[in-house]
Amino acid sequence: xxxSFGYVSTALTLFDSSPSKTMTFATWSKLxxxxxxxxxxxxTKTNLKNTLRIVHYNIASEFPLYRMSSSIVPLxxxxxxxxxxLKYTREEFRAIGDLVKxxxxxxxxxxxxxxxxxxxxxxxxxxxIKDMEYHYAIFEAMGLEKEARINIHVGGTYGDKDSSIARxxxxxxxxxxxxxxxxxxxxxxxxxxxxxxxxxxxxxxxxMMFDYHHHMANPSSVPLEELLPRxxxxxxxxxxxxxxxxxxxxxxxxxxxxxxFVGSDYVLPFFKMVKAYTDExxxxxxxxxxxxxxxxxxxxxxxxRGIKRLTGGTLLIQSLSAIVTAHG
Numbered sequence: 001x002x003x004s005f006g007y008v009s010t011a012l013t014l015f016d017s018s019p020s021k022t023m024t025f026a027t028w029s030k031l032x033x034x035x036x037x038x039x040x041x042x043x044t045k046t047n048l049k050n051t052l053r054i055v056h057y058n059i060a061s062e063f064p065l066y067r068m069s070s071s072i073v074p075l076x077x078x079x080x081x082x083x084x085x086l087k088y089t090r091e092e093f094r095a096i097g098d099l100v101k102x103x104x105x106x107x108x109x110x111x112x113x114x115x116x117x118x119x120x121x122x123x124x125x126x127x128x129i130k131d132m133e134y135h136y137a138i139f140e141a142m143g144l145e146k147e148a149r150i151n152i153h154v155g156g157t158y159g160d161k162d163s164s165i166a167r168x169x170x171x172x173x174x175x176x177x178x179x180x181x182x183x184x185x186x187x188x189x190x191x192x193x194x195x196x197x198x199x200x201x202x203x204x205x206x207x208m209m210f211d212y213h214h215h216m217a218n219p220s221s222v223p224l225e226e227l228l229p230r231x232x233x234x235x236x237x238x239x240x241x242x243x244x245x246x247x248x249x250x251x252x253x254x255x256x257x258x259x260x261f262v263g264s265d266y267v268l269p270f271f272k273m274v275k276a277y278t279d280e281x282x283x284x285x286x287x288x289x290x291x292x293x294x295x296x297x298x299x300x301x302x303x304x305r306g307i308k309r310l311t312g313g314t315l316l317i318q319s320l321s322a323i324v325t326a327h328g
Contacts, residue, residue, distance in 0.1 A: 001275040005283045005313045006065020007294040011054045019051040020071035041088045047072045048092040059103045062312030097142025108149040116155030117171040118164040125171045136179045151184045151209050154192040184209040189256045195220035201234045208234045211245040212270045241280035261293045264300040272320040
């Protein structure tokens with residue numbers, strides 16, 4: 001199995017490279033009208049410049065995957081700001097997209113936990129649609145809307161999971177078809193299990209983003225060996241390998257929280273299991289130390305018998321017979 005790796009948003013290796021510099025609505029409100037726009041343009045262009053720097057760094061490091069920041073454009077979806085950011089930044093967006101395409105990177109974004117389709121409140125659903133359209137517009141400006149992915153969770157249960165799932169099916173109909181085609185759904189660590197998320201993905205034709213750490217924190221009643229082939233099948237026809245999120249628990253007590261790094265011992269049982277079902281896998285590392293955690297994990301995994309590092313961010317995972325498989 002070929003496993004390709006990436007990390008989230010910020011490259012800590014680079015100096016002052018945050019792609020999500022922002023300001024609050026309160027700060028924006030205190031500025032004069034002309035200064036408001038200038039500050040927003042300046043911040044957005046800085047974020048785009050840093051995104052471009054990070055993409056160059058990923059190419060040089062041979063990291064095939066990258067999750068872009070959702071906060072590239074400050075206050076992009078705030079109803080009272082409503083500014084035309086593309087008017088001033090089309091060239092910068094296109095430069096990033098051209099670089100991504102020229103080097104075959106696979107990119108994604110992950111809206112926040114408030115972007116969901118299970119709420120009883122119409123305004124929450126409307127805001128979710130607006131946020132998804134914002135993410136899609138960014139990828140469209142980059143020329144990446146047909147290949148990039150926008151990942152969200154199913155949402156809340158509001159005391160009745162069955163009713164919430166029924167609302168998801170109704171509310172998701174309001175999402176424009178091109179935007180829905182770009183989305184993925186991820187199992188979470190408290191509410192919607194792998195099996196429940198899979199059911200929704202299969203019914204809606206949405207690829208599933210499998211999070212191993214979340215699955216361990218919130219296991220399904222169905223064995224993971226039965227779920228993995230179904231998860232992989234949701235990616236058929238997308239032109240992309242199935243994709244997973246990997247992280248390690250901070251502590252046993254704070255199990256759901258992400259550690260600074262990702263422990264190879266924690267993820268090796270998963271690799272041993274999933275390699276039986278797919279020849280390719282995309283792996284997004286979620287750790288507080290970002291690219292540093294990815295580099296450390298790649299170094300650790302490449303020392304394991306049966307794993308060979310092919311490039312800076314790609315591993316060939318062969319026999320892992322000595323690894324003990326443990327899962328929820």
